[in-house]
Amino acid sequence: MTAAVRISHLNKTYRTGTVAVSDLSLTIEKGDFFGFLGPNGAGKSTTIHCMTGIAKPTSGTIDIFGIDAVKDYREARRRVGLSPQEYNVDTFATVTQIVEWMAGYFGLHKAERKARTEMLIDRFGLRPHAKKQFRELSGGLKRRVILARALVHDPELLILDEPTAGVDVELRRDLWRYLQELNREGKTILLTSHYLEEVERLCRTIGIIAGGKIVKLGPKADFLSTVGGLEACYLTATGAEPDHIEGAAA
Amino acid sequence: MNAPAAISQTARQPVMGINWVGLWTIIRREWSRVMRVPIQAFIAPWLSALMFIFVFGYVVGGRIATIGGHRYIEFVLPGVLMLNVVNAAFLQSTSQIYFQRFLRYIEETLVSPLSYVEMIVGSLAMTIVRSVVTAIGILLIGTAFGATNVTSIVEFLFWIVSVSIIFGLLGIIIGLWANNFEQLTMLNVFFIAPLSFVGGVFNTVKMLPGWLSWIAYANPFFYFINGLRHSMIGFQEAPEGLGIAVTLSLVVIMSLFVWRLFSIGYGLRE
Numbered sequence: 001m002t003a004a005v006r007i008s009h010l011n012k013t014y015r016t017g018t019v020a021v022s023d024l025s026l027t028i029e030k031g032d033f034f035g036f037l038g039p040n041g042a043g044k045s046t047t048i049h050c051m052t053g054i055a056k057p058t059s060g061t062i063d064i065f066g067i068d069a070v071k072d073y074r075e076a077r078r079r080v081g082l083s084p085q086e087y088n089v090d091t092f093a094t095v096t097q098i099v100e101w102m103a104g105y106f107g108l109h110k111a112e113r114k115a116r117t118e119m120l121i122d123r124f125g126l127r128p129h130a131k132k133q134f135r136e137l138s139g140g141l142k143r144r145v146i147l148a149r150a151l152v153h154d155p156e157l158l159i160l161d162e163p164t165a166g167v168d169v170e171l172r173r174d175l176w177r178y179l180q181e182l183n184r185e186g187k188t189i190l191l192t193s194h195y196l197e198e199v200e201r202l203c204r205t206i207g208i209i210a211g212g213k214i215v216k217l218g219p220k221a222d223f224l225s226t227v228g229g230l231e232a233c234y235l236t237a238t239g240a241e242p243d244h245i246e247g248a249a250a
Numbered sequence: 251m252n253a254p255a256a257i258s259q260t261a262r263q264p265v266m267g268i269n270w271v272g273l274w275t276i277i278r279r280e281w282s283r284v285m286r287v288p289i290q291a292f293i294a295p296w297l298s299a300l301m302f303i304f305v306f307g308y309v310v311g312g313r314i315a316t317i318g319g320h321r322y323i324e325f326v327l328p329g330v331l332m333l334n335v336v337n338a339a340f341l342q343s344t345s346q347i348y349f350q351r352f353l354r355y356i357e358e359t360l361v362s363p364l365s366y367v368e369m370i371v372g373s374l375a376m377t378i379v380r381s382v383v384t385a386i387g388i389l390l391i392g393t394a395f396g397a398t399n400v401t402s403i404v405e406f407l408f409w410i411v412s413v414s415i416i417f418g419l420l421g422i423i424i425g426l427w428a429n430n431f432e433q434l435t436m437l438n439v440f441f442i443a444p445l446s447f448v449g450g451v452f453n454t455v456k457m458l459p460g461w462l463s464w465i466a467y468a469n470p471f472f473y474f475i476n477g478l479r480h481s482m483i484g485f486q487e488a489p490e491g492l493g494i495a496v497t498l499s500l501v502v503i504m505s506l507f508v509w510r511l512f513s514i515g516y517g518l519r520e
Contacts, residue, residue, distance in 0.1 A: 014520065046520075052361045055520040074269075074363040082361050088354035090279070092286060097279075104275025105362035113271075149358075 010060035035203030081155030276372030329451030339417035347425025377418030405481035426517030
């Protein structure tokens with residue numbers, strides 16, 4: 001069976017000489033809900049950027065549903081929706097424009113573009129804000145717009161880089177339900193988050209990255225069965241201070 | 251929240267391998283961005299052209315003898331028109347690329363299935379639209395002064411479109427290179443404005459001091475203005491074939507250079 005994501009020996013060194021990702025190999029099965037954990041600066045976002053075309057890999061290969069994400073980037077990108085950690089929008093554009101333009105870049109024809117945009121605006125509770133400029137929205141509303149934009153072309157693989165950062169409890173729970181529903185329908189989801197309970201609740205497979213390398217990878221059950229659960233595993237794998245690990249295991 | 255229904259695959263298939271909808275979306279997005287600042291984009295160049303035509307063409311020009319059998323106002327109009335087309339094209343493409351990088355929404359197109367060529371063509375298409383709208387306004391202003399002539403519409407469109415492409419490409423290069431607003435305006439101040447003024451906007455090459463005339467012939471702006479002037483009033487100081495060759499060479503060389511910048515991700519990808 002073709003994996004949703006197959007990364008082999010990925011390396012990324014920035015022009016400044018910073019090594020962000022080092023010999024990273026990772027496979028995410030089709031239909032999986034994959035939690036990608038790691039401290040700030042560990043290489044999560046860089047890996048995602050290499051997968052989606054925002055960053056150029058220094059070496060290594062990335063296949064998305066068996067398609068080379070560098071050589072056959074157009075075909076690979078059709079299958080991916082990205083909700084990035086930082087807002088990357090024209091802040092003077094309206095909510096409707098942001099979502100509808102993205103559908104346009106993905107080549108959706110007018111009727112489908114309009115229908116998908118309207119539906120996602122309703123689904124994310126953005127109707128009263130549809131004509132507002134992005135810069136006028138609160139943090140939670142901005143996050144919803146970014147999510148709607150990521151979903152507008154109905155991607156098979158959804159990459160969510162800290163989607164619930166700065167989001168209130170109600171929306172977070174609402175979003176969890178929504179993501180679980182999308183995953184049940186067959187969409188593969190890659191989620192990065194600093195909220196371990198979020199990853200524990202949603203993901204089936206977990207990978208931990210530190211210093212640009214995968215340091216632990218496996219089914220969620222393996223993480224939960226160890227003393228101290230996911231938190232202790234995470235702290236151990238990322239080389240945290242011993243007293244922090246002991247605190248988690250206690 | 252309920253998950254959305256799956257999208258039909260036919261709704262996103264490119265036609266002839268080209269993402270036409272994506273291309274059109276880039277143009278729509280840029281038109282929307284330009285229309286947020288209509289005074290800056292259109293009214294300012296029209297007003298500036300009006301002042302140039304009135305003061306230099308009408309007031310001062312009324313006291314100048316004809317040039318090649320043409321009234322001075324008719325002679326100066328193509329120069330003023332080209333000056334504004336160059337500015338419109340350059341400003342459109344620099345601001346388009348730079349703001350996308352500055353606000354990071356360039357990433358929207360980078361993660362989408364748009365090819366580098368489609369991104370460049372989409373950007374240039376809007377550059378041409380803005381230049382043509384600017385040109386139409388100035389032609390109308392010229393008409394109000396009884397100074398607008400177009401002897402060859404095909405030739406006229408060739409010059410407007412090809413010069414827009416050249417300065418659109420130049421704007422993309424600067425937009426990719428610049429890291430602040432100061433760098434963005436540098437080329438305009440030190441290169442475009444001086445060369446366009448000595449390229450024959452207000453005078454013929456013969457009017458320049460002898461030692462300066464060779465610079466005029468080495469200045470690509472001279473060929474742009476000379477070509478546009480020929481298409482409008484039939485007056486020329488250099489063979490038009492040479493001007494067309496210079497212009498098309500620049501289009502090809504700069505297109506390849508910009509395509510190369512996009513393909514290596516210069517200023518675009520981390």
